[in-house]
Amino acid sequence: xxxxxxxxxxxxxxxxxxxxxxxxxxxxxxxxxxxxxxxxxxxxxxxxxxxxxxxxxxxxxxxxxxxxxxxxxxxxxxxxxxxxxxxxxxxxxxxxxxxxxxxxxxxxxxxxxxxxxxxxxxxxxxxxxxxxxxxxxxxxxxxxxxxxxxxxxxxxxxxxxxxxxxxxxxxxxxxxxxxxxxxxxxxxxxxxxxxxxxxxxxxxxxxxxxxxxxxxxxxxxxxxxxxxxxxxxxxxx
Amino acid sequence: xxxxxxxxxxxxxxxxxxxxxxxxxxxxxxxxxxxxxxxxxxxxxxxxxxxxxxxxxxxxxxxxxxxxxxxxxxxxxxxxxxxxxxxxxxxxxxxxxxxxxxxxxxxxxxxxxxxxxxxxxxxxxxxxxxxxxxxxxxxxxxxxxxxxxxxxxxxxxxxxxxxxxxxxxxxxxxxxxxxxxxxxxxxxxxxxxxxxxxxxxxxxxxxxxxxxxxxxxxxxxxxxxxxxxxxxxxxxxxxxxxxxxxxxxxxxxxxxxxxxxxxxxxxxxxxxxxxxxxxxxxxxxxxxxxxxxxxxxxxxxxxxxxxxxxxxxxxxxxxxxxxxxxxxxxxxxxxxxxxxxxxxxxxxxxxxxxxxxxxxxxxxxxxxxxxxxxxxxxxxxxxxxxxxxxxxxxxxxxxxxxxxxxxxxxxxxxxxxxxxxxxxxxx
Numbered sequence: 001x002x003x004x005x006x007x008x009x010x011x012x013x014x015x016x017x018x019x020x021x022x023x024x025x026x027x028x029x030x031x032x033x034x035x036x037x038x039x040x041x042x043x044x045x046x047x048x049x050x051x052x053x054x055x056x057x058x059x060x061x062x063x064x065x066x067x068x069x070x071x072x073x074x075x076x077x078x079x080x081x082x083x084x085x086x087x088x089x090x091x092x093x094x095x096x097x098x099x100x101x102x103x104x105x106x107x108x109x110x111x112x113x114x115x116x117x118x119x120x121x122x123x124x125x126x127x128x129x130x131x132x133x134x135x136x137x138x139x140x141x142x143x144x145x146x147x148x149x150x151x152x153x154x155x156x157x158x159x160x161x162x163x164x165x166x167x168x169x170x171x172x173x174x175x176x177x178x179x180x181x182x183x184x185x186x187x188x189x190x191x192x193x194x195x196x197x198x199x200x201x202x203x204x205x206x207x208x209x210x211x212x213x214x215x216x217x218x219x220x221x222x223x224x225x226x227x228x229x230x231x232x233x234x235x236x237x
Numbered sequence: 238x239x240x241x242x243x244x245x246x247x248x249x250x251x252x253x254x255x256x257x258x259x260x261x262x263x264x265x266x267x268x269x270x271x272x273x274x275x276x277x278x279x280x281x282x283x284x285x286x287x288x289x290x291x292x293x294x295x296x297x298x299x300x301x302x303x304x305x306x307x308x309x310x311x312x313x314x315x316x317x318x319x320x321x322x323x324x325x326x327x328x329x330x331x332x333x334x335x336x337x338x339x340x341x342x343x344x345x346x347x348x349x350x351x352x353x354x355x356x357x358x359x360x361x362x363x364x365x366x367x368x369x370x371x372x373x374x375x376x377x378x379x380x381x382x383x384x385x386x387x388x389x390x391x392x393x394x395x396x397x398x399x400x401x402x403x404x405x406x407x408x409x410x411x412x413x414x415x416x417x418x419x420x421x422x423x424x425x426x427x428x429x430x431x432x433x434x435x436x437x438x439x440x441x442x443x444x445x446x447x448x449x450x451x452x453x454x455x456x457x458x459x460x461x462x463x464x465x466x467x468x469x470x471x472x473x474x475x476x477x478x479x480x481x482x483x484x485x486x487x488x489x490x491x492x493x494x495x496x497x498x499x500x501x502x503x504x505x506x507x508x509x510x511x512x513x514x515x516x517x518x519x520x521x522x523x524x525x526x527x528x529x530x531x532x533x534x535x536x537x538x539x540x541x542x543x544x545x546x547x548x549x550x551x552x553x554x555x556x557x558x559x560x561x562x563x564x565x566x567x568x569x570x571x572x573x574x575x576x577x578x579x580x581x582x583x584x585x586x587x588x589x590x591x592x593x594x595x596x597x598x599x600x601x602x603x604x605x606x607x608x609x610x611x612x613x614x615x616x617x618x619x620x621x622x623x624x625x626x627x628x629x630x631x632x633x634x635x636x637x638x639x640x641x642x643x644x645x646x647x648x649x650x651x652x653x654x655x656x657x658x659x660x661x662x663x664x
Contacts (some may be wrong), residue, residue, distance in 0.1 A: 148610075149610045
């Protein structure tokens, strides 16, 4: 009985020891990659922030309407710190996936190969989002100023609508790039966009009939605007 | 420009050879008014410069209402009834389209080029929508150049106390404080200038900027100021003209005019940095009062627009204005219409801050200047309220006080400008 138990447990332990012997180098490699990755990511973050600050990125971003103040504190930090953090996490995730791959486990193999095949699309999608973010802020700000100067009380909502529309459009493009639920995105976007345009057309035509008529009369040469406001009779220049 | 048109122009220049005086008229769909302007120019040149070889250039922006035909057919039916002495030379006309960005500046460029090619001694430009131009304007704009050795004649008009508010509240006080010369209508539109200045204008490559549009007037005046040209003013009486292109919005006007002033501040920083105070320039002509009809000004709407701007654009302004400045005009916005007042000192500081923000590129420049519109309307409303019961002379005194405040506050601008480089924002 003792012999039987010794053989069973001994074999199991031996087998475990053999597997452990085979796995330990992989584990050590994975841990090393993760540790190096952590340090390299920290270094990359530091370098990125230094380079962006040297390139006056925060000032340029502010000029483009990409400043934290205008985003209502959404970033919580300056654009250079935000980008530094983003680069750090991207780098760290790549190293962690590489570390998982180094473990040599079948399940993680499939995950890592999928991840690296997906990575170019992810990068392109992020770039699209970033450009959309910049464009949305820039055009949103232009819309805000134009609406205020046209004395439109809903200027803020117009600006938010413009920015949101651009962001939604670029988000749809990014998701399409990632190949996620392609048909669902196209249908959802078409319905939403079409609905918004229809709603705006109805709102403008019905709710702002007088303004629409005054606008068309002014711009298509249909005579004097019949709006209630009498125009100022002095020249600005 | 089509080759045929360019050839026609060159042929006309070759045929004329050299001339003494050139008068340029930029136009775009001004068939209703341009005949009167051409006739006034013709009569003025014939009356005051009978022995000079004179050329009229109509630089047109592609009018489709018969403007060019109106210029061609505009003649003085009977010169003998107008003049005692008939001119030795008849007026030559060159009617040509201009090339480049559509706008007054591109039109002027063509006029300068023809003036240079004809080696004229004196040149003048007048707007094509003028209804109040008289033959005397020619003498007043050209004689100081030909007889008194001046290089630049700036117009002085009698305008309604509320007319020309961008000039009154921004361009005049700022130009005076910067360059130290009291030129009351730096963007008047009707100027006289010498061949030397024509060469100076054409030596600069600015024709793809706002100078090609509404910015041309302040650009010419600033070039004259910065190049230390001999400058005078001529009193031309009333300026009555058609409304400027109604399709052009206030924001666009501001961008082109104020943007040009700010841009020129960068170009000529060394010129204005050392200037303190201001001096008047010689004045020609006989100043007289002109009756002015009451005009409608909707002050309440201006204040409403300012308050909307205050509500929506304050976060934007706070990115380059000090919080205490934003607080000050926030208080202005909270005042009742009867007590509404944006004082001169705050206005001068605001304009200087916007100029600094433009210089440091704290924000997209187009956005920056368009965001100035609600504040400008506040200042305009404040000025209208303050001078509502004033005589034109008293209203003029208020403008002079504002200009003086700009001069006093110039040290604020100078100090801040020296500290800031073009690449450094406030924050």
